[in-house]
Amino acid sequence: MSTTQAIDWESKYRAGSTGWERPELHPAFCAWHAAGTFAPPGRVLVPGAGRSHEPLALAETGWDVTVVDVAPSAVAVQQARLAPEGGAPMGRALLADLFTWAPAAPFDAIYDQTCLCALPPALWPDYAARLASWLRPGGRLFALFMQTGTPGGPPFDCDLGVMRTLFPPEHWAWPEALPAPVPHPSLRAEQPALLRRR
Ligand SMILES: C[S@@+](CC[C@H](N)C(=O)[O-])C[C@H]1O[C@@H](n2cnc3c(N)ncnc32)[C@H](O)[C@@H]1O
The missing domain is CATH 3.30.160 (Double Stranded RNA Binding Domain)
Incomplete structure (x- = not known):
């Protein structure tokens, strides 16, 4: 493990300790797909x-x-x-x-589903800068911000106020309204957000 991994993820997969996994496609993914939001590829x-x-x-x-x-x-x-x-x-x-x-x-889009919340918050500014650098200008970030409402993790709470600071409006265009949070089968809920890199 490198210093940027607080968790031995491979051991978790081997032990079947994967409470974050969903058996099917994420409902927010399905909603984006049904609305044609993933077009054009x-x-x-x-x-x-x-x-x-x-x-x-x-x-x-x-x-x-x-x-x-x-x-x-x-x-x-x-x-x-x-x-x-x-x-x-x-x-x-x-x-x-x-x-x-x-x-x-750079990519046209990034789909982040329980990656950000798996990282220790001390790494978030570095990760957010990397997300921006991996996207072309105008590229889209499909994010699912984990809402635990509790300290500690993983998953670490992606409080929306903190997310708006991490992805500030001068660098990221936020939608006027966010869709409703989606319950998670074993964690609490995730807040879908589609941000556009300026
Ligand atoms: C909570 S799991 C989420 C997996 C998947 N996105 C899902 O929804 O089922 C976090 C994933 O991030 C990976 N990960 C954590 N830190 C990483 C890092 N520094 N570089 C690459 N992958 C990392 C782990 O191996 C693990 O597969």
């Missing part, structure tokens, strides 16, 4: 994707998907889905620490 990054189903769903919508995660078994799952042997590759899964990794070119 382009290049999308899913940081800390774990074994989530959304990278494949984005690929099936026409997006060129890049997954980055530090947990080898999760990366193997995503790579098998995105680039199945004998099948046409729809993306790639990279084993890397987000705090040392850099893409060759």
